[in-house]
Amino acid sequence: MRRPRGMMSRGRIALSGNRGEVNFNLAMIIFEEDGAVVAYCPPLDLAGYGNNEEEAISSFEYVVSEYFEYTTKKNTLLTDLRRLGWNIKKNLHKSVTPPENSYLLSKNENFKRIFENFDYKKTSTNIQIPALA
Numbered sequence: 001m002r003r004p005r006g007m008m009s010r011g012r013i014a015l016s017g018n019r020g021e022v023n024f025n026l027a028m029i030i031f032e033e034d035g036a037v038v039a040y041c042p043p044l045d046l047a048g049y050g051n052n053e054e055e056a057i058s059s060f061e062y063v064v065s066e067y068f069e070y071t072t073k074k075n076t077l078l079t080d081l082r083r084l085g086w087n088i089k090k091n092l093h094k095s096v097t098p099p100e101n102s103y104l105l106s107k108n109e110n111f112k113r114i115f116e117n118f119d120y121k122k123t124s125t126n127i128q129i130p131a132l133a
Contacts, residue, residue, distance in 0.1 A: 024126070026098065030056065031120035039123075042111040043098030045084060057125060 028041040030053055039060035040047040046067055048059030071077035078088055078096075085099030085107060104111050114120065 025124050027122060027124050028060065029114065029120040030123055031114060031118040033118065039125075040111075040114060041125075042101070042104045042108060043084065043086070045108060045110065057123075061125065 026041050026043055028039055030037065030039050032038070036049045037051065037053050037056040038047050038049045039053070039056040041060065041064070044064065044067065046060065046063050048056050048061070048063050050056040050059050068077065071080050081096060082088060085103050087097045087099070089095040099107075105115060106112075
């Protein structure tokens, strides 16, 4: 994998009160570490891994699903996203925007370590999580 120039594109989550679904497209990076392929999403600080890219992305999607299910059941999702630096607008149809990459690089040591030390590939994934409104 080659190191791309520039920063990752930004993702966005829109919370829909009518259907109770969360649809989002978030940037993530794929890299190799210790013989495993890792799919890492800096805005959520979550990762999945596997023997190849397909397994890593599948693992990542499972981790994200579990994260949203747990934080939704505990009613801590918005608090946790704020902790991670997300901007959450306070209106009926909440709009949630991930932090800028410069913020993530200054606050997230794991992302900074990956960004500075690994060759990686930028990609994104679309995930839909039910019942979050």
